[in-house]
Amino acid sequence: MKSVIRTFLGAAVLTQLAGGAGLAEELNLYTTREPKLVEPLLESFTKETGITVNTIFLKDGLPERLEQEAAASPADVLMTVDIGNLVDLVDRGLTQPVNSEALNAAIPENLRDKDGNWFALSLRARALYAAKDLDLASFHYEDLAKPEWKGKVCIRSGQHPYNVALTAAYITHHGADETKAWLEGVKANLARTAGGGDRDVARDIMGGICEIGIANTYYVGLMRSGAGGPEQEEWAKAIKLILPSFENGGTQVNVSGAAVAKNAPNKDQAVKLLEYLVSDAAQKIYAEANYEYPVKPGIPVSPLVGEFGELQVDATDLTAIARERKTASELAETVGFDN
Amino acid sequence: MNPRSGAGWQTSAILIAALVLLPVAALLCFALQGSVGLWPHLFRNVLTNALAQTAILLIGVGIIVAVIGTLTAWLVAGFDFPGRRFFGWALLLPLAVPTYIIAYAYLDLLHPVGPVQSVIRQILGHDSPRDFRLPDIRSMTGCILLLGFVLYPYVYLPVRALFTTQAANQLEASRTLGAGPLRVFWRIVLPLARPAIAVGMALALMETLNDIGAAEFLGVRTLTVSVYSTWINRTDLPGAAQIALVMLLIVISLVLIERRARRGQQYAASARRHLPLARVRLRGLAAWAATGFCAMPVMIGVAAPAAYLIRQGWRRIAFAGIPPRIWSEAAQTATLALVATLVAVALGLVISAAPRLYPTWLARAAARISTLGYAVPGTILAIGLLPVITFADRRISDVLGLFLAEAPQLILLGSGAALIYAYVARFLAIASGGIEAGMTRIPISLDHAARSMGRSPSGVFRHVHLPLSRASMAAAGLLIFVDCVKELPATLLLRPLNVETLATHLYGEAARGTYEDAAIAALLIIAIGILPVALLSRNIRS
Structure with a gap:
């Protein structure tokens, strides 16, 4: 009991310190990325710089909490996934521009905001999982709507940010009308109601519910590595991963990224964390522990990810995808994708 | 008596109500910031379906919690059968299981590659789930069953409390007058228990309405999922607040209807101390049927998922500490x-x-x-x-x-x-x-x-x-x-x-x-x- 009270008082004091001058070097991180994913990165950051990181893992409502905390917010660094979420933070005025040589040098120009309001830290591709014995070597996103796949497709909710980004990318290639027809086609091909997570696609393929499905690349790395337990290794063995492409483009990628909060009380430390996250050491952790594609050119991907083949990133600008997000989400509702 | 004495109670009550009302008022402010331009689209494409799904879910869960909660309470309070003492408390245990955990445990247990179907396939001699598999738990039926089996204690608890205390006198009287068990149940037990059933059902149904975890896991698109999806995926908090407030209105009207229906049904409570209800001993088949009926919700609601979690947790501890x-x-x-x-x-x-x-x-x-x-x-x-x-x-x-x-x-x-x-x-x-x-x-x-x-x-x-x-x-x-x-x-x-x-x-x-x-x-x-x-x-x- 006593220790718990101390924890709470401690938390209160920490918040105060963060709002004030800050005695020891520390910074506060608001992240929507799961604790286990960011912990290895933060631990090695603290070891290297001596800066302690206080974390809160939020899922939904990160922007709302920041907006309400306003000037008193202790948040220094904001970490999230999906380009839409990053652009949303900027649009709501919750970030501040950062101009750092190290960041600009490490991250290609198309993977960061031109004013330095957000920076991509890793990439993930929207891939095709297919039953191992399926005679299939390449795939176009457009094919998902073809009648030959009727009753054979598994996918998560059409409203999930990953699928909204894919649909938005589809709009940038084909326009809204064709995208609507495509969504209707995919919907007609579903083997089960759209829902669950990306990993369920692998499990459902193994369970014979469907033959193909759309999911992110890194889940296969996580499952094959055994980090999710022996059962998930089995699921991953039942499938093969194909990097699909648009007929007139490449593979759709999304990002995980970070920004410095508008009212960051420890801005210097915040920038240091961002710079650390694009260092070779940190980018290797993204590649090897998280099975994502590093943003920094020259950092090798994990061997498990290398097996997927060369990633040909679709040329569409990320911010263009973010702009089509609303239309994409409305289309998913119009065709009743999740019903 | 001084008519003004006790006004402090009213003030306190108002202050407490204000504490609860403040966040709702804040939601109203959020809702007013948005336009209503979204509604035609929402209504056409989202809400009609979500309303229908929510209604089916509520009716389904409502029936399950009422039937299981009332019958088990009646059995445990009014009869003696093997395991009665155990079930007295074990029937409450599913309360400790959150809806998101039950959904995830059963999805694993009943998946074509999970343990249950694997065993069935082995028995039937099929090698691959492509040859044989059971219907998917990710469905409205699955959601109704799972929610029903963890939420029924909300009904069991007040109904059993009622049977063991207040209702005992009436029940004894009807038994003394020679009414058979079925007649006692329909004519005395049910009418007496109605307020308690209503209170418990209201809690269970509100839990159902607010659930996001299980509904999302099982692919049921309820109103709450729509609120959530409008907010998160469309970054439209005003729109989400609008739907949430409409939902709140629906809940309030349901509660009001229920109260109106109960009005005029005042059961006079006597100031005398209540005697405990004497339990009727069941024998033979009836006794075992009672045991089986009480065992079922305990098995489904808590024993099976807990056993599964223990196995999974044990593996993890062995693997990673x-x-x-x-x-x-x-x-x-x-x-x-x-x-x-x-x-x-x-x-x-x-x-x-x-x-x-x-x-x-x-x-x-x-x-x-x-x-x-x-x-x-x-x-x-x-x-x-x-x-x-x-x-x-x-x-x-x-x-x-x-x-x-x-x-x-x-x-x-x-x-x-x-x-x-x-x-x-x-x-x-x-x-x-x-x-x-x-x-x-x-x-x-x-x-x-x-x-x-x-x-x-x-x-x-x-x-x-x-x-x-x-x-x-x-x-x-x-x-x-x-x-x-x-x-x-x-x-x-x-x-x-x-x-x-x-x-x-x-x-x-x-x-x-x-x-x-x-x-x-x-x-x-x-x-x-x-x-x-x-x-x-x-x-x-x-």
Whole structure:
């Protein structure tokens, strides 16, 4: 009991310190990325710089909490996934521009905001999982709507940010009308109601519910590595991963990224964390522990990810995808994708 | 009697109601910021379907919780059969299992590659799930069954309490007059139990309505999922707030209809001490049928998923050891829940006593309003609370700034007080519902007697209501404690830096797909919940 009270008082004091001058070097991180994913990165950051990181893992409502905390917010660094979420933070005025040589040098120009309001830290591709014995070597996103796949497709909710980004990318290639027809086609091909997570696609393929499905690349790395337990290794063995492409483009990628909060009380430390996250050491952790594609050119991907083949990133600008997000989400509702 | 004495009770009730109303008012502000331009689209494409799905889900879960809750309560209270004592408390255990855990456990258990179907395939001689598999649990039917089997204790608890206390006299009388068991059930038991069934069903259905975890897992698109999806995927908080408020209106009208239906059905409670109901001994087939009927919900609601989690958790511990922070997270979870429970029960007591001690429409309205928080989905309530709390935080800092050079910021949000507020606002309905139901069993004649002997309203409260409400306070408190331990969405949004509860830990692991790590946290949530559930059962026995 006593220790718990101390924890709470401690938390209160920490918040105060963060709002004030800050005695020891520390910074506060608001992240929507799961604790286990960011912990290895933060631990090695603290070891290297001596800066302690206080974390809160939020899922939904990160922007709302920041907006309400306003000037008193202790948040220094904001970490999230999906380009839409990053652009949303900027649009709501919750970030501040950062101009750092190290960041600009490490991250290609198309993977960061031109004013330095957000920076991509890793990439993930929207891939095709297919039953191992399926005679299939390449795939176009457009094919998902073809009648030959009727009753054979598994996918998560059409409203999930990953699928909204894919649909938005589809709009940038084909326009809204064709995208609507495509969504209707995919919907007609579903083997089960759209829902669950990306990993369920692998499990459902193994369970014979469907033959193909759309999911992110890194889940296969996580499952094959055994980090999710022996059962998930089995699921991953039942499938093969194909990097699909648009007929007139490449593979759709999304990002995980970070920004410095508008009212960051420890801005210097915040920038240091961002710079650390694009260092070779940190980018290797993204590649090897998280099975994502590093943003920094020259950092090798994990061997498990290398097996997927060369990633040909679709040329569409990320911010263009973010702009089509609303239309994409409305289309998913119009065709009743999740019903 | 001085007509003005007791006005303090009304004021307190109004203040408590205001605490609950503030986040709802904040939601109203959010809703007004948006345009209504979204509605034609929403109505055409989303809401019609969501309304239909929600209605089916509510009706389905409602039937299951009413049937299982009432029948098991009647069996345990009125009969003797093998295992009766065990089932008396075991039937409460599913309360400790959060809906998101039951959904995830059963999805694993019943998946074509899971243990159950693998065994069936082996028996039938099929090699591959492509040759043979059972219908998918991810369906409306699956969702109704799973929610029904963890939520029925909300009905079982009040109905059993009613049978063992108040109803005993009537039941004895009808038996003495020679009515058979079926006749007693239809003519006496059901009508008597109706208010208790209604109270329990209302709680269970609100839990159903607010559930996001299970519905999302199982692919059921309810209104709450639509609210959530409009907010998150469309970054349209005003739109989400609008739908949430419409939902709230639906809930309020349902509650009002239920109250109207019950009006005029006053059961006179006698001031005499109740005798315990004598149990009829069942024999042979009837006895085993009763055992089987009571075993089923315990098996489905708690034993099977818990066994599964133990297996998963054990594997994980063997593989990676016990997660280092899990004990401190368990302690934080229990502390937060305990503080919130104490506050909620205290406030619930005041809100239930106020309309009795100072019977004005204002006091009654305040009591009704204070239960609204339960009808708002946790995530949405938390979003509504944010502006309320940060506003208070800024005022506190302003005041402290007069005395301190460096005034601390965000004290409520940074200390966990915000979280306590959220829990209390959300679960006050359980406290006031339970305590109020208990108080209706205290004959008003006792109040009058105490007042005529010169007690003030507060004196009546201290010397009559408080001692006679002890049991219902304990029961409500235990329910709230379990609910706080299970609570996820508000905890996720409103906790301070570096604070993790078991539920948020579980969520972090599940979101990443490392389910086996999640299993340990899930087990601890159930274990912490089971302790008060066991106490609860002792409490209603005595």
